[in-house]
Amino acid sequence: MKGKLMVFALVFVTILALLPTAGIAASPLQEEGTRYTVQAGDTLSMIAEKQYGDKMLYTAIVYYNNRMARLDKAINAIGDAGTLEPGWVIYLPTAEKAKRYAELMAKGVTLPEVDPLTVTGDIISAGSSTVFPLSERMAVRFKDEGYQGNITIDSIGTGAGFERFCKSGETDISNASRPIKHSEVESCLAIGREPVEFRVGTDGLAVTVSKDNTFLKDVTVEQLAKIFSDEVTKWSEVDPSWPNEEIKRFSPGTDSGTFDFFVEYVMDAVYGKGAGKEHILKASNLQLSEDDNVLVQGVEGSPYAIGYFGYAYYQENADKLNVLSINGVAPNDATVETGEYPLARPLFLYSTAKIMAEKPQVAAFLNFYLTYVNEEVRSVGYFPLGAETLNHSKIAWLDAMGQ
Secondary structure (H helix, E strand, O other): HHHHHHHHHHHHHHHHHHHHHHOOOOHHHHHHHHHEEOOOOOOHHHHHHHHHHOOOHHHHHHHHHHHHHHHOOOOOOOOOOOOOOOOOOEEEOOOOHHHHHHHHHOOOOOOOOOOOOOOOOEHHHEEEEOOOOHHHHHHHHHHOOOOOOOEEEEOOOHHHHHHHHHHHOOOOOOEEEOOOHHEEEEEEEEOOOOOOEEEEEEEOEEEEEEEEOOOEEEOOHHHHHOOOOOOOOOOOOOOOOOOOEEEEEEEEEEOOOHHHHHHHHHHHHHHHHHEEEEEEHOOOOOOEEEEEEHHHHHOOOOOOOOEEEEEEHHHHHOOOEOOOEEEOOOOHHHHHOOOOOOOOOEEEEEEEEEHHHOOOHHHHHHHHHHHHHHHHHHOHHHOOOHHHHHHHHHHHHHHHHOO
16 A cells, blocks of 8 residues: 555656646736636626626626637637626636726827937847748838848748747747747747737738639639639539639649638638638649749730739739739728738747846837838738727836836
């Protein structure tokens, strides 16, 4: 019996010793707030009244809850309608953060002024090819206004960017054309990095054909999924009025956030969650490339080709390509901002509070980026953020800096 007890004690002590590293440690944001399990009849305003004594602070709950939902898959994201389901677990920020959020949103958020002339040290970023031209534009302006350091911006795709940021820890900023995945968050936390998300713009994914294509101007999401699937090889198999010619498909590579977005919002929407990727990758005459210029050249080269990429690359090549409407809606400022265009998507930067504290040049560049991005975003073919969304990114910066 004594022997069994000794073995049990040894195992128990071993488990205790492993606990800090066996799972993902709680993040600072998790430690600041509390979790709440939604009860039948709960509304956001009722919870805000109960938690803070002010029902109007429900907007702060939505903001901080949805930030936490990015980091923790146990937290339920709250949609635009603000409806809750009994049993959901939501995140409630501290009363101090909730009240400060309301005050900042009421007056608008202005970040501390940055003088690029006084900023020293290098900055390393990598990720989305879609975000690349916007980050490049902001880096040029930062340098034009006096910054003397080096800014490295590698265009390697969203997934590969998160690999560098969350696994090897090589970069200070990760550029992304989709939100970070929970698996990527776990990789980040495992190396002591809690990602902070900054939305910087909106892109309308452009589905394009050659100028020589005379039969295609609009497609439904269902038709688009079929065009890029292994179910068909010829245009006429999608619509009998279309040519009896083989479809030549051009797509960003699997490391690309553009690919991930297309799979989720087009392929999975038609074939079911998790099934779309296999359908596109098994399709014949499919060329994958992380280089958007290769895709543009491929689509341009045949009247029976079709491809998709960020709107900026279409805009650069509008003399060679035609952009399609989706479900009868063309991509433009109004349809992308409202989300009426089915393939509108957000663009992000990710860093951490620790990196921003240890490398003030990173914090300064992110501040500069958020302050001036709406002045530059149109120049690279994307769409500016609305005031509320941009203020949300600025509040994330202030939180990360403890301000």
